[in-house]
Amino acid sequence: MTRSKGWLGALPLLVFYAFVFGVPLVALLAGAFTSRGRPTLDNLRQSLQGGNLTSMAGSVQVSAVVALLGALLGTVLAYAVVTSRFTALRQAVLTASGVLANFGGVPLAFFWVATLGNSGVVSGLLGLPTGALYSFWGLVVVYLYFSVPLMVLVMAPALDGLRPQWREAAANNGGTAWHYWRHVGVPVLTPSLLGGVVLLFGSAFAAYATAAAMGAGTVVPLVTLKIANALTSDVLIGQENVALALSLDMIVVAGLVMAVYLPLQKRSTRWLR
Amino acid sequence: MAAVTGLEQPLAAAPAARTARPRLWRAAVFAVAGLYFLVPLGASLWYTIYTPTSGVSFGAYGELLTAEGFAGSLALSLGLGLATIALVLLLTLPAMLAVRLSAPRLRPVMEVLCTLPLVVPPITYVAGLGTSLRTGADLLAPTPFWATLIAIQDPAFPVVLVLAYVVLVLPFVYRSLDAGLRTMDVRTLVEAARNLGASWPHVVFRVLIPNLRSALASASFLTLALVFGEFTVARLLGYQPFAVWIVTISGSRGQVSVAVSILSLLLFWLLLLAVSSAFGREKK
Numbered sequence: 001m002t003r004s005k006g007w008l009g010a011l012p013l014l015v016f017y018a019f020v021f022g023v024p025l026v027a028l029l030a031g032a033f034t035s036r037g038r039p040t041l042d043n044l045r046q047s048l049q050g051g052n053l054t055s056m057a058g059s060v061q062v063s064a065v066v067a068l069l070g071a072l073l074g075t076v077l078a079y080a081v082v083t084s085r086f087t088a089l090r091q092a093v094l095t096a097s098g099v100l101a102n103f104g105g106v107p108l109a110f111f112w113v114a115t116l117g118n119s120g121v122v123s124g125l126l127g128l129p130t131g132a133l134y135s136f137w138g139l140v141v142v143y144l145y146f147s148v149p150l151m152v153l154v155m156a157p158a159l160d161g162l163r164p165q166w167r168e169a170a171a172n173n174g175g176t177a178w179h180y181w182r183h184v185g186v187p188v189l190t191p192s193l194l195g196g197v198v199l200l201f202g203s204a205f206a207a208y209a210t211a212a213a214m215g216a217g218t219v220v221p222l223v224t225l226k227i228a229n230a231l232t233s234d235v236l237i238g239q240e241n242v243a244l245a246l247s248l249d250m251i252v253v254a255g256l257v258m259a260v261y262l263p264l265q266k267r268s269t270r271w272l273r
Numbered sequence: 274m275a276a277v278t279g280l281e282q283p284l285a286a287a288p289a290a291r292t293a294r295p296r297l298w299r300a301a302v303f304a305v306a307g308l309y310f311l312v313p314l315g316a317s318l319w320y321t322i323y324t325p326t327s328g329v330s331f332g333a334y335g336e337l338l339t340a341e342g343f344a345g346s347l348a349l350s351l352g353l354g355l356a357t358i359a360l361v362l363l364l365t366l367p368a369m370l371a372v373r374l375s376a377p378r379l380r381p382v383m384e385v386l387c388t389l390p391l392v393v394p395p396i397t398y399v400a401g402l403g404t405s406l407r408t409g410a411d412l413l414a415p416t417p418f419w420a421t422l423i424a425i426q427d428p429a430f431p432v433v434l435v436l437a438y439v440v441l442v443l444p445f446v447y448r449s450l451d452a453g454l455r456t457m458d459v460r461t462l463v464e465a466a467r468n469l470g471a472s473w474p475h476v477v478f479r480v481l482i483p484n485l486r487s488a489l490a491s492a493s494f495l496t497l498a499l500v501f502g503e504f505t506v507a508r509l510l511g512y513q514p515f516a517v518w519i520v521t522i523s524g525s526r527g528q529v530s531v532a533v534s535i536l537s538l539l540l541f542w543l544l545l546l547a548v549s550s551a552f553g554r555e556k557k
Contacts, residue, residue, distance in 0.1 A: 009371025024401030107534030114320035121316035206394035209504035247397035
């Protein structure tokens with residue numbers, strides 16, 4: 001095989017990519033900036049007003065709360081797992097985290113509906129008011145079910161990477177536990193922590209299936225539900241392009257999130273070899 | 274739990290005094306986490322087998338098999354999953370080998386392209402996809418391509434979903450194969466095999482693929498798991514594979530939909546177990 005022919009193997013993927021990923025993205029951009037065939041900024045303006053803005057703010061709020069709480073709880077759980085002496089327990093928690101972190105979507109919604117929904121098994125025992133699951137905090141509790149395991153998966157290797165020798169070195173130099181965490185532990189963990197927060201935010205922000213299956217949209221405005229409604233309803237003519245503009249807003253937010261995450265991920269692997 | 278605590282005693286005899294407090298703290302963390310993660314599973318199980326009127330019965334699981342659309346949607350999801358696996362491997366494997374063997378300058382491009390679908394949330398991707406399908410049908414109406422565009426949207430087997438799923442799983446498949454390719458020196462292997470007179474198909478099927486077996490297996494299982502759980506794209510394009518079907522029946526048969534959810538968690542867990550055992554074998 002000569003050098004000039006070598007890249008031919010990559011050609012099918014590139015062509016496929018251009019058509020199946022490139023064309024929809026171009027269509028999205030074109031739709032967001034046009035209305036009835038004319039270029040306009042109206043769609044974007046509308047996507048940042050009224051109910052659309054509320055739904056964007058709702059999504060950002062839910063995702064931010066889930067990211068911060070999930071990061072905190074996930075780190076505590078990961079620390080408990082990593083410092084535990086029982087390898088069986090450790091294996092069990094890490095395996096379960098692997099399953100639950102990737103197991104979102106529709107079934108997750110039904111688990112929580114069966115547990116804390118209006119006719120749920122546990123909501124009866126706790127005497128929860130009707131609709132408690134479909135509130136802001138209800139949604140947060142549901143989203144934490146995949147966010148905490150995700151954080152455990154991010155933090156467990158990072159915490160494992162804290163070598164006992166570093167702690168001993170700090171102690172030999174007369175440092176206290178505070179000094180160790182302040183100057184060694186936390187700085188080494190910071191990229192993983194921040195990366196985890198950002199990852200959790202991104203996954204909660206993009207989530208649609210769980211909220212849709214729960215029917216949470218009636219109480220908590222979410223941008224994913226808003227886009228889906230605008231795309232599937234036949235009543236709102238012209239809303240389609242606003243939905244595309246909303247999608248563009250979402251991609252911008254998700255893109256910012258990834259722009260923060262990827263460099264952090266590279267940095268956090270530096271100490272973990 | 275009692276068995277685990279019993280095991281721990283001889284090990285912990287010496288430093289017991291020092292670690293007594295942190296261990297309590299850890300036990301509390303595990304207890305709270307256990308409650309939060311296990312109660313919904315237990316409650317869901319209870320929900321599917323108990324009703325105040327008829328008591329405990331496993332009827333929901335039996336009803337499942339006869340429920341309208343169950344077999345059809347399951348078969349559709351399985352078909353979509355297998356087609357997605359075939360297409361994504363057929364596209365990525367040659368591309369990644371070509372990049373390693375003869376076009377290393379394409380490698381950063383490939384990495385960016387294969388990470389990009391992670392940045393685009395599925396709902397926004399399907400918004401663009403739906404729009405381009407509709408505009409495409411208008412633009413291509415006078416040409417023969419129109420028939421192709423309609424054919425890939427056939428509700429019996431929507432090829433368009435396979436295409437969309439390939440895009441969605443691309444980042445995961447790329448990472449998995451990249452990790453597999455990292456464990457071997459592709460160029461040396463290929464040169465050695467070629468010098469010994471092996472033909473290209475022989476190199477690919479007898480040298481490279483056997484070395485990549487576990488990476489290919491894990492990529493395939495991940496793809497299957499992802500396709501089975503996928504809801505957003507299928508729902509918005511108006512098809513009814515498994516995940517969409519569950520939501521459709523949840524209105525009339527709440528118990529059945531929860532029962533299916535439990536079964537799909539079990540299935541997902543088994544698939545991931547298969548992935549991790551495929552990777553575990555490679556390490557040895």
